[in-house]
Amino acid sequence: MNLAFQFVRFGVLAVVTVALLFVAGVFAFIPGERRAAAAPAVISADEAAATLAALKPPMRARPVVALVGASGGTETTDYLVPYGVLKRSGVADVFALGTKSGPVSLMPALTVVPDATTAEFVRRYPDGADYVIVPALHDPTDVDVRDFIRAQAARGATIVSICDGTLVMANAGLLDGHNATGHWFHIDGVAAAHPTMHRVRDRRYVADRGIVTTTGVSASVPVSLALVEAIGGRERATALAQEIGARGWSAEHDSGAFHLIRDDVWMILGNLFLGLIHGETIGVRATDGADVIAVAFMADSYGRTFRSRAVVLGSAPVRTAEGLQILPDAGATPDVVVDLPRDQPAFALDSALAGIKARYGGATSAFVRVQLEDRGHATGR
Incomplete structure (x- = not known):
């Protein structure tokens, strides 16, 4: 589920909707904090x-x-x-x-x-x-x-x-x-x-x-x-x-560990505002032979911050190790360039979340993780 895509798509409507919800008192029913993840029940x-x-x-x-x-x-x-x-x-x-x-x-x-x-x-x-x-x-x-x-x-x-x-x-x-x-x-x-x-x-x-x-x-x-x-x-x-x-x-x-909390709403509104002032472009450095898993996790994560979009850099299509062609955004001017992990491509998610935390703060990184429904190692890592 791409919540960032949904909110950016509707732009001002998202802001107005949240404001109306707040006025109507619905905001009070959104939990104030996210409970700690419990140990999952063991599968027989x-x-x-x-x-x-x-x-x-x-x-x-x-x-x-x-x-x-x-x-x-x-x-x-x-x-x-x-x-x-x-x-x-x-x-x-x-x-x-x-x-x-x-x-x-x-x-x-x-x-x-x-x-x-x-x-x-x-x-x-x-x-x-x-x-x-x-x-x-x-x-x-x-x-x-x-x-x-x-x-x-x-x-x-x-x-x-x-x-x-x-x-x-x-x-x-x-x-x-x-x-x-x-x-x-x-x-x-x-x-x-x-x-x-x-x-x-x-x-x-x-x-x-x-x-x-x-x-x-x-x-x-x-x-x-x-x-x-x-x-x-x-x-x-x-x-x-x-x-x-x-x-x-x-x-x-x-x-039960995954749901919206009030801090998420404030973060979304703040990031939408900052994104309107200066939405950042994150360039993913991918060359022929790149692992498509790593490219996906890196680009997807940075595309969910409400402040940034992710593009693959270059002037020619990138053919991944699996044979799929990814088309670059040849006209993009990145604000920052991120590299893919050399080994174990699933760790691109951890790398992206760490980069998001450093650039946009822990609240943004945490909500990206919630959007992905990954509590930390929930992908199996």
């Missing part, structure tokens, strides 16, 4: 085994994975991190798709050239994918994405939503009658609008009869590793986790 061996079984490839021994993005706006990390993890794993054939020909604009940052369109994918794989991964979209009612995931589900694909991809799944009617989770900002509304869906708390990801859902953005790492384990075995998943800098991929989670 039986539950873990059932989840693993539910994630097994439904058709092929070497599965086909399609990540579907809407050309008009797709969440950065939701789209790129599963692509990077699964590509690096070598256990599946992985395709980044767009609904139309041409680049896919990601939010809050980056523009990429997908491997194919959804129509091209259908022609190549008429029997469908084994897994379809659905990120959060700028428009969760996107008809092209809705029709694609419905058709793939009908062909037997396991449909995996990341973060507010839950909204896309709900609008497609795929969550009715299923256990599910989602990003803390919207999941209550999804559950209210779909009363036959059973919301599962305190789980990073939930797998139920061909439908897999996750909590916030950073859950893209553990659910991707869980898929690697289901496809290629625990040994491969363990080795990959070490390669990328992930400590594990358990579904354990503390859902």
